[in-house]
Amino acid sequence: MKRVAVLVLGLLLIAGLATTASVAGKLLIWADDTRTPVMQIVAAQFTAAYGVEVEIQEVGFGDMRGQLATAGPAGEGPDILIGAHDWLGELIQNGLLEPIVLPGAMIDEFDPVAIDAFLWGAQLYGVPYATENVALIYNKALIPVLPSTFEGLLTIAKGLTDAEAGTYGLLIQQPDPYHTFALHSAGGGYIFGTNAQGVLDPCDIGLDNAGSIAGAVVLDQMVKEGIEVAGADYSLVTGLFYQGKLGAMIGGPWTLPDAVKAGINYGVAAIPTIGGGTPKVFVGVQGFMISAFSANKVLANLFVKDFLVTKEVMLDLYDRGGRPPAYIPALAELTGNADIQGFAASAANGLPMPKIPQMGSVWSAWSDALALIVNQQLDPATAMQNAADQIRTTLGCPTE
Amino acid sequence: MIPSDALRWVLKIVFLSLIAGLAVFAAISLAGLGSPVLAVLPLVGAGGLIYLFLSPRAYPLRWLAPGVLFLVVMVIYPIGYTFMASTTNVGTGHMLSKTQAVHQLLERTYSPPDAARYAFDAFEDPAGDLALVLTGPSGRFLYAGGEASRMLDPDERAADDDGDGRFDRVLATYRRLDFREVVQRLAVLQTLRIDLEGEPVGLRSLPDFTVLRPLYAYDGAAATMTDLEKGKVYADKEGIFTAEDGEEIFPGYRRSVGLGNYLRLFTSPAIVGPFFTVFGWTFVFAGLTVLLNFSLGLALAMLLNDPFLRLRHVYRVLAVLPYAVPAFVTILVWRGMLNLNFGVVNQILVALFGAGARVAWLESAMGARAALLLVNLWLGFPYMMIIALGALQSIDVSLYEAARVDGARWGQQFRRITLPLLLMPLAPLLIGSFAFNFNNFTLVWLLTEGRPPIIGAQTPAGATDVLITYTYRLAFEGARGNQLGLAASISVLIFLIIATISAINFRLTGTLEELSKNV
Numbered sequence: 001m002k003r004v005a006v007l008v009l010g011l012l013l014i015a016g017l018a019t020t021a022s023v024a025g026k027l028l029i030w031a032d033d034t035r036t037p038v039m040q041i042v043a044a045q046f047t048a049a050y051g052v053e054v055e056i057q058e059v060g061f062g063d064m065r066g067q068l069a070t071a072g073p074a075g076e077g078p079d080i081l082i083g084a085h086d087w088l089g090e091l092i093q094n095g096l097l098e099p100i101v102l103p104g105a106m107i108d109e110f111d112p113v114a115i116d117a118f119l120w121g122a123q124l125y126g127v128p129y130a131t132e133n134v135a136l137i138y139n140k141a142l143i144p145v146l147p148s149t150f151e152g153l154l155t156i157a158k159g160l161t162d163a164e165a166g167t168y169g170l171l172i173q174q175p176d177p178y179h180t181f182a183l184h185s186a187g188g189g190y191i192f193g194t195n196a197q198g199v200l201d202p203c204d205i206g207l208d209n210a211g212s213i214a215g216a217v218v219l220d221q222m223v224k225e226g227i228e229v230a231g232a233d234y235s236l237v238t239g240l241f242y243q244g245k246l247g248a249m250i251g252g253p254w255t256l257p258d259a260v261k262a263g264i265n266y267g268v269a270a271i272p273t274i275g276g277g278t279p280k281v282f283v284g285v286q287g288f289m290i291s292a293f294s295a296n297k298v299l300a301n302l303f304v305k306d307f308l309v310t311k312e313v314m315l316d317l318y319d320r321g322g323r324p325p326a327y328i329p330a331l332a333e334l335t336g337n338a339d340i341q342g343f344a345a346s347a348a349n350g351l352p353m354p355k356i357p358q359m360g361s362v363w364s365a366w367s368d369a370l371a372l373i374v375n376q377q378l379d380p381a382t383a384m385q386n387a388a389d390q391i392r393t394t395l396g397c398p399t400e
Numbered sequence: 401m402i403p404s405d406a407l408r409w410v411l412k413i414v415f416l417s418l419i420a421g422l423a424v425f426a427a428i429s430l431a432g433l434g435s436p437v438l439a440v441l442p443l444v445g446a447g448g449l450i451y452l453f454l455s456p457r458a459y460p461l462r463w464l465a466p467g468v469l470f471l472v473v474m475v476i477y478p479i480g481y482t483f484m485a486s487t488t489n490v491g492t493g494h495m496l497s498k499t500q501a502v503h504q505l506l507e508r509t510y511s512p513p514d515a516a517r518y519a520f521d522a523f524e525d526p527a528g529d530l531a532l533v534l535t536g537p538s539g540r541f542l543y544a545g546g547e548a549s550r551m552l553d554p555d556e557r558a559a560d561d562d563g564d565g566r567f568d569r570v571l572a573t574y575r576r577l578d579f580r581e582v583v584q585r586l587a588v589l590q591t592l593r594i595d596l597e598g599e600p601v602g603l604r605s606l607p608d609f610t611v612l613r614p615l616y617a618y619d620g621a622a623a624t625m626t627d628l629e630k631g632k633v634y635a636d637k638e639g640i641f642t643a644e645d646g647e648e649i650f651p652g653y654r655r656s657v658g659l660g661n662y663l664r665l666f667t668s669p670a671i672v673g674p675f676f677t678v679f680g681w682t683f684v685f686a687g688l689t690v691l692l693n694f695s696l697g698l699a700l701a702m703l704l705n706d707p708f709l710r711l712r713h714v715y716r717v718l719a720v721l722p723y724a725v726p727a728f729v730t731i732l733v734w735r736g737m738l739n740l741n742f743g744v745v746n747q748i749l750v751a752l753f754g755a756g757a758r759v760a761w762l763e764s765a766m767g768a769r770a771a772l773l774l775v776n777l778w779l780g781f782p783y784m785m786i787i788a789l790g791a792l793q794s795i796d797v798s799l800y801e802a803a804r805v806d807g808a809r810w811g812q813q814f815r816r817i818t819l820p821l822l823l824m825p826l827a828p829l830l831i832g833s834f835a836f837n838f839n840n841f842t843l844v845w846l847l848t849e850g851r852p853p854i855i856g857a858q859t860p861a862g863a864t865d866v867l868i869t870y871t872y873r874l875a876f877e878g879a880r881g882n883q884l885g886l887a888a889s890i891s892v893l894i895f896l897i898i899a900t901i902s903a904i905n906f907r908l909t910g911t912l913e914e915l916s917k918n919v
Binding site: 073075230233236292302360369375389393 | 433492493495496500504580583584587588590603604605606647650651669670736739740741742743760764851852853855856858859860862873882
């Protein structure tokens with residue numbers, strides 16, 4: 001009897017799966033656990049307005065890309081999904097995304113960096129809703145007034161550093177290109193240049209240009225002066241900061257809840273100019289995308305344009321996720337929030353994280369270069385040169 | 401209650417008919433999805449199952465069938481699939497089949513810069529047929545029954561009943577839909593392509609219909625894709641339509657590359673570069689790990705097997721503890737303890753011997769390799785100890801008594817009795833341990849990530865990278881996203897290496913059994 005019950009259950013499951021595919025006239029949205037509750041509210045509003053059913057399916061953020069690649073072409077994918085802009089290259093190259101049409105006036109209501117992040121060539125492939133980036137987070141008890149230059153910050157940091165006592169002035173977790181990019185970019189370092197079509201050119205690699213090397217030299221100097229130390233990884237840097245033993249670090253919004261718990265009086269600010277140049281941090285942008293395999297592209301576009309791009313939904317999403325809104329009217333509501341404003345100030349000089357899949361080969365080589373610099377095993381110029389050449393070799397580009 | 405034979409028979413029939421029904425349902429669905437080959441499988445499977453349960457001759461097979469089925473599904477099919485994948489270029493940008501990719505490209509449209517836009521009103525008759533009135537710069541059109549025609553002013557086919565300037569009915573029976581009703585029919589409206597004065601017009605986004613010309617034309621004979629907007633021709637190049645100037649059209653598609661992935665493994669400078677360093681270290685790592693772990697495990701086992709040792713049961717439990725903690729937790733704890741400036745190991749060394757005694761555990765090549773072996777020793781010796789303890793207890797004590805009577809010393813007893821009798825049952829396990837550590841991704845990735853980097857290597861590679869971590873970097877962190885085809889070819893190679901080791905394992909086991917007959 002048990003077997004029969006199992007079989008019946010199996011049949012029901014198959015029937016259930018068949019109904020969660022993108023069906024003409026009904027919207028299916030993939031969202032992760034933090035965004036599902038907000039989406040359910042919006043979905044109910046849409047259904048009330050138009051009598052069109054909207055189903056929200058909870059899919060893990062990390063699984064979404066992979067599942068879309070198999071479910072989309074099989075006709076079982078969603079109409080709309082919520083993801084990160086740096087998926088764009090992979091998803092577009094796999095033929096999974098549909099361009100989105102937004103009126104120009106609506107585009108102007110978004111943070112330009114966020115819109116730029118979802119542009120592929122001239123076409124928009126997503127509607128941004130939140131940005132995420134690092135900034136300088138400092139302990140106001142140790143650094144009451146933030147200097148206007150990075151050099152000034154280093155002088156203060158050196159004064160605060162006492163390895164015997166276990167106190168440090170400024171730490172950047174290593175080897176970690178994401179947190180170190182600001183040093184390279186201040187002098188004009190970049191990862192990929194842009195080609196004539198406005199798309200990143202994977203063979204134009206700027207990790208060994210003068211600016212990138214200058215940034216690596218700054219890191220090397222920090223190590224030589226004992227400010228930066230080998231072995232300072234994420235848990236160590238944040239741990240020291242929460243104990244009040246670290247003056248400043250480069251970190252993201254995810255480090256703040258524990259700083260609040262630890263009772264640290266912190267400030268969030270843009271990283272000061274390095275050698276007169278403005279540091280650019282990576283900006284990650286989250287947003288709504290439409291599947292190329294959707295049977296409801298026009299409907300999905302209407303849903304995104306009229307129901308998601310509102311101040312209320314954007315603020316609701318902010319309340320759930322805590323990430324700064326990319327929608328300016330929503331961001332303007334948060335002027336009283338110093339943390340958000342600090343990260344926004346840092347993002348204002350930011351660059352969208354490169355969104356071509358070739359980025360995968362950059363992290364490894366670049367991290368290796370940083371490790372060699374921090375361990376003092378190779379001079380900064382050679383380390384960056386090697387990393388750039390390794391990337392060129394992996395990507396099949398001509399090496400210089 | 402034991403069911404009677406009749407009830408049992410009825411249950412069996414119900415069960416089998418459900419299976420048959422399910423198989424037919426699955427076959428029809430699969431055939432509907434366009435995979436007739438796959439559709440045959442459930443039918444064959446169900447047929448086989450019914451034969452198994454109804455034929456008395458197949459009775460013994462009922463017990464074998466599930467095992468064979470799982471062997472096929474879990475082992476043989478994945479190996480076959482991996483090999484198939486290894487002969488293709490599947491990966492980021494090459495996920496779809498060529499048919500799917502071409503189909504998707506042919507659906508793409510473009511609007512010329514000066515394209516006309518048409519505001520629309522939608523109408524529906526009681527049968528559910530849709531009609532449209534499209535108003536554009538060149539006039540007003542009525543679309544119904546699959547055809548569009550220019551409207552006169554006034555046009556007898558349309559009626560404005562309330563005089564608000566918009567038509568309320570067309571063709572007598574079609575009533576105008578309000579916006580809410582239009583939204584509900586958008587899925588149908590987006591599929592319409594209306595021929596208006598020789599130009600295809602469709603709905604791409606609200607509120608207007610626009611001219612939507614097909615962007616691509618596919619020439620099946622020449623296998624080229626032509627961009628009709630730019631007039632550019634793209635030909636197949638490694639599974640992606642590429643123009644002469646190198647511009648590519650995404651998505652690309654899967655295609656066979658024969659043994660190309662294997663050739664790349666051995667010829668591409670991006671892969672061969674540090675390959676042999678990594679390959680060598682993999683063998684050294686796996687071999688030394690087995691040697692060290694077994695030596696320590698055996699030594700402890702002999703100590704704890706000594707009946708004169710007090711509290712030996714307590715020690716046994718303590719020695720097994722590292723084995724009981726999840727490995728990834730242990731590895732991360734060790735990683736913290738081995739930290740150059742903040743780790744407790746170096747703090748102890750500095751306190752004992754001064755600042756010069758600090759060891760760059762994770763930063764220098766030799767330090768990292770030593771650290772890897774050390775942590776693996778911590779993780780692995782309890783297992784060796786447990787199996788050695790078991791094997792030791794199975795050795796007949798009278799052998800040692802006889803040896804003592806013959807005047808054999810401890811060392812001779814160990815070499816002549818303990819070691820051969822231990823190695824006989826343990827050799828397969830040691831070889832298994834070698835094979836496991838050959839592929840020990842977790843340990844290397846969590847402890848060192850393959851670092852420190854090999855200076856000047858052509859592709860990112862580290863002093864502690866083993867084959868599997870190196871290939872992970874190549875296949876998933878290299879080039880254009882995920883190179884699943886390449887990864888599959890490396891998996892096949894690793895499978896062959898492990899299969900060879902297993903074959904040696906079987907051969908050795910056989911040999912040792914032969915030996916034991918003479919003892």
